[in-house]
Structure formats: structure tokens, C-alpha cells
Amino acid sequence: MENKTFTILVTGVGAIIGYGLIKSLRKSKYNCRIIGIDIFHDAVGQKWCDKFIQGVRADSDHFVDFINTIVLEEGIDLVIPGIEQDLKAMIENYEHLNHASKYSLNNKDLYKTFDDKKLTYGFLNESIDLIPHINYCDTLFGLAEDTFGLPFILKQDISYASKGVAVINNREDYDYYIAKFGAKCMAQKKLDIKDNEYTCSIFGLSDGSFVNPICLRRELSQEGATKKAVNVDLDAELLETMTKISQKCKFEGPTNLQFIKYDNKYLLLEINARISSSTSIRELFGVNEAEMCIEYFLLHKTPEHKTQKYGTVMRYIEDAFFDCSTL
DSSP: OHHHHHEEEEEOOTSSSHHHHHHHHHHHSEEEEEEEEEEETTOOOGGGEEEEEOOOOOSSHHHHHHHHHHHHHHHHEEEESSSSHHHHHHHHHHHSSSSTSOOOOOTTTTTTHHHHOHHHHHHHHSSSSSOOOOOOOHHHHHHHHHHOOEEEEEESSSSOTTEEEEOOOHHHHHHHHHHHHHHSSSEEEEOOOOTTTTHHHHHHSSSSSSSEEEEEEEEOOTTTEEEEEEEEEHHHHEEEEEHHHHHHOOOOOEEEEEEEEETTTTEEEEEOOOOOOOHHEEEEEEEEHHHHHHHIISOOSOOOOOOOOOOOOOOOOOOOOOTTOOO
16 A cells, blocks of 8 residues: 555645645655645745646635535545644535545544633643633733733633733733734633643544654744644653543544643643644654554554654755745
């Protein structure tokens, strides 16, 4: 089967996850024909695709028909969503997708829970340690000030890439951001995250078990993606915490778990039940999530054990040239 060519559709190839997936597929041991889509005609990921098709927005009434047409016309074997919006649209419309293709979609029954930090914390409250937090109420500022002191963090229930997060130093900050965020938010204790933030990946097998866990101590860029990552040994406490979460959530496929280490405990920040922006970094450390998707979703086998490398990965900006007749 390693000699077979698989046709893979990657969505959102103009974003860091999308073109990270393309690069990971190119480095996998499987032969891949990569079809890339993005709503922008000049998405940079088209540079590394075999074919690029300008897409439609995930919230469009035409999105499912658009995906189904590509699956049919291009003979797609596997669809890997590269952006959160596409993943949600595919899960919500799963029954209407063309099932001539397989889809890398995580636990479809719990995706709304994973998407909402308040629901996630409530779901896992009795299983693991969580960041001290208070859900929205009319007296949230006073409760948070009394409980956590100033400053504290105000965070939207549904947010990603460090958006929808604010540091509250005083009442004026709170009034400004609560008007911006609305009632769907929570207050959290502000913790020192420098050298204490971890992005961990597992590949869920849908029964509560997982393979190829990898833990990166990271620093974030201003855009909210990882800019520096150190692959660290997975200690027993963190592995136990990840195991408890996985047993409760029954993930399927690539899953990203984010933690802060505080008082020698790993406190869950959030769950991204999908491939994350660190996927190309994990490939450099030896854990190729795109390759595992082929093994699991297409070959119907448990992904092989990956031998990890240890060190540091630094992200940098590079340039891609397109001649004037291309874009």
C-alpha cells in the first residue's frame, strides 16, 4: 500500500495549519496527490499542492456541495480540514458529505463541548485539575478580584489563537472587555505562563486510548501560534492527566491539549480536537500527524509508533515566489 498514490484534500492551505499539513504529507512515507483549497485565490499553500481550487466559505450554503463535487471529480481518498471553520461545517453536515472519501474529523458527538471552554471545563471538572476560573455572572468582576486578585484573565468561552483573551488590571479594563466579549466568557486566575505552557498532541483511537503522545514546551507569537518549541520528556503526571482526558473524551485522530504547569500540576488550558498549528513542528520532531491520518482513516490500522527527536524548533518567516501569470 505504500506504493499506492492517495489523493488528499487539504482545506485552508493559506493558513499555517493547512500548509503545515501539505509539508507533512510531502515528507510522509506515502505517495500523495494533494488537492488544496482556500477561499483566497492567492493562498500561499497552493505553491506546494498538485492542484489548487479556490474555495467557498465554510458558512456558505454551497460549502457541502463544493466539497462533494471535489471529492467526486478529483477522486479524493481523504479530507483533512486545515481550519476550524471547515472542520465544524463538515461535522455539522457529516451525513450530507460524499462518503466516497474518508474525513479526518474528531469525536463528532462532543465537538461542541471541545469548542467551548466553559463546556469543556464542566465536562472534565471531576476528572482533572483545571485552571481556577469563575463562569460569567453579574458580579463577575468583584468575585474575580476577591478570589484571584488583580490582574486576572477574562476569556471568551469560544476562542482560539489567543484571541478573545484580555488581562484585566482594573474596573475600566473589565467594563471595556465585558462589553466586547458579552456574557459568554469566564474569569481565570492569571498564571505565569513563561516556560510553563505546554502544547501536547495525541492521536486518539476513538475508544479512549491513544498513540504517539508528544509534549512541547512552547512560546507563542503575537498571532497566537507557536514560535518556539522544545520537545520535552512526557512525565508520569502529565501522561496520567492526558490519559484521564482521553478516556473521558474518546478522541479520534489528531488532538491538541494545552496545559499550564502550576504548583507542580498540569492545568488544562483548552482542547483543540483537531490538528493544530504546531503540526509541522511535530513532524520535525518525528511525529507526522498527516501520515498517521492516512494509516488510521485510510488503511484502518493503528498508526505506527513514531521515534521522536529531542531539541528545539524555531519558526521563521520565509518567502514564496509566484510568477505574474500564476496569481
